[in-house]
Amino acid sequence: DAGVIQSPRHEVTEMGQEVTLRCKPISGHDYLFWYRQTMMRGLELLIYFNNNVPIDDSGMPEDRFSAKMPNASFSTLKIQPSEPRDSAVYFCASSPRAWQPQHFGDGTRLSIL
Amino acid sequence: SQQGEEDPQALSIQEGENATMNCSYKTSINNLQWYRQNSGRGLVHLILIRSNEREKHSGRLRVTLDTSKKSSSLLITASRAADTASYFCATDAGNQGGKLIFGQGTELSVKP
Numbered sequence: 001d002a003g004v005i006q007s008p009r010h011e012v013t014e015m016g017q018e019v020t021l022r023c024k025p026i027s028g029h030d031y032l033f034w035y036r037q038t039m040m041r042g043l044e045l046l047i048y049f050n051n052n053v054p055i056d057d058s059g060m061p062e063d064r065f066s067a068k069m070p071n072a073s074f075s076t077l078k079i080q081p082s083e084p085r086d087s088a089v090y091f092c093a094s095s096p097r098a099w100q101p102q103h104f105g106d107g108t109r110l111s112i113l
Numbered sequence: 114s115q116q117g118e119e120d121p122q123a124l125s126i127q128e129g130e131n132a133t134m135n136c137s138y139k140t141s142i143n144n145l146q147w148y149r150q151n152s153g154r155g156l157v158h159l160i161l162i163r164s165n166e167r168e169k170h171s172g173r174l175r176v177t178l179d180t181s182k183k184s185s186s187l188l189i190t191a192s193r194a195a196d197t198a199s200y201f202c203a204t205d206a207g208n209q210g211g212k213l214i215f216g217q218g219t220e221l222s223v224k225p
Contacts, residue, residue, distance in 0.1 A: 042218065043201070045214075050210075055210050056212060095211075099205040099211060099213065101158035101161055102156070107154075
């Protein structure tokens with residue numbers, strides 16, 4: 001079991017640049033979640049998918065953020081244009097069914113200069 | 114707003130002692146889960162307790178749930194330095210379409 005795989009592990013870029021974070025969920029998991037974690041705000045749910053369909057994107061901070069899940073084995077979270085306040089650790093998680101234990105990737109540490 | 118609120122925010126103990134962390138929540142739930150996060154890593158699921166259960170054990174972990182008080186506790190017995198991590202509770206907050214609501218976490222430090 002390879003677990004949830006996120007890439008890149010670290011990303012440092014300048015303000016205004018486009019950032020794309022990638023996630024491969026565990027095979028057979030129907031749910032995929034994107035979270036953001038900061039010291040100030042803790043762990044925030046940004047968006048989640050069920051069977052590749054976005055269910056709730058109310059946590060997405062603003063229109064600069066977008067997420068897609070083109071198939072069951074891949075999802076992206078894009079920030080365009082990026083701002084320093086987007087600096088955080090972004091986690092992807094998957095679960096087999098609703099409300100079941102979630103399996104987290106090791107996150108992408110994003111720094112926007 | 115966060116559904117789960119952990120208490121205390123930080124806890125420092127000596128190896129061998131027991132560690133107790135508490136979680137309170139606001140709405141009715143189907144289940145409550147506890148997770149651990151080591152520094153620089155993702156969260157790892159520890160244990161799930163359903164709303165009709167009062168207590169559950171897994172190794173050195175003991176979780177209790179009091180739905181009348183809307184609270185849960187996580188007890189780690191005979192703690193080890195390797196238990197040093199942040200611990201989070203998460204609830205389904207009733208019927209919210211499959212997502213979990215995480216609390217702010219308790220940072221546990223176990224000194225050797």
